[in-house]
Amino acid sequence: MAGRFEGLSELEWKLFEDMFPKEPEKRGKGMPHAPYRYVLNSLLYILITGCRWCDLPQGDRWASKSSSHRWLKRWREDGTLEHLQARVLAMPSAGYAYVDEKGLINWEFGAVDGSFSPWKGWW
Template identity: 35%
Template structure:
């Protein structure tokens, strides 16, 4: 059974955006980070298969690859930490570190 999913609010997005790598200066632009993060969170919190991620969040393959890369670069850990800090400050811990960390490896 998964957790309840809600898309990132504008305020949450502003809080985590600074930890994300900048867009590459050359080559193809990276898929929209906010949509991709919402897709990643959707899969992790609902427990659905990657292939069942709603299309409005972009390609599930892109989301999966981005999560793996961000895990390797410790960016995902920073994103989760920022969201937890924000939830803690607001008195609502909607993201459970143990669940997300164990899901992500």
């Protein structure tokens, strides 16, 4: 069952804020990029709820699907996603040991989406 997510709280954002560069006050040509917090909100929404890109919410705390997808690709390539994951897993209140100890992970359930698999053959 998909979870619920309404965006990062101020405290949650403080845990990740230092991982991103300061946003420039003024940019050259083109539209300014979405704030990193909004992009992270959107990516976490996708991960937590399992929704499709086209179903991302719109509003003042979300980035567009194209912006979110673009940042996802950049962060995956430059290692930012790995740093985010390491930060979450290093937190005592969010690490696997803690949530497993509290019974918050159901290890009997798992899901795999094969639509993103690069393998195209049959067994």
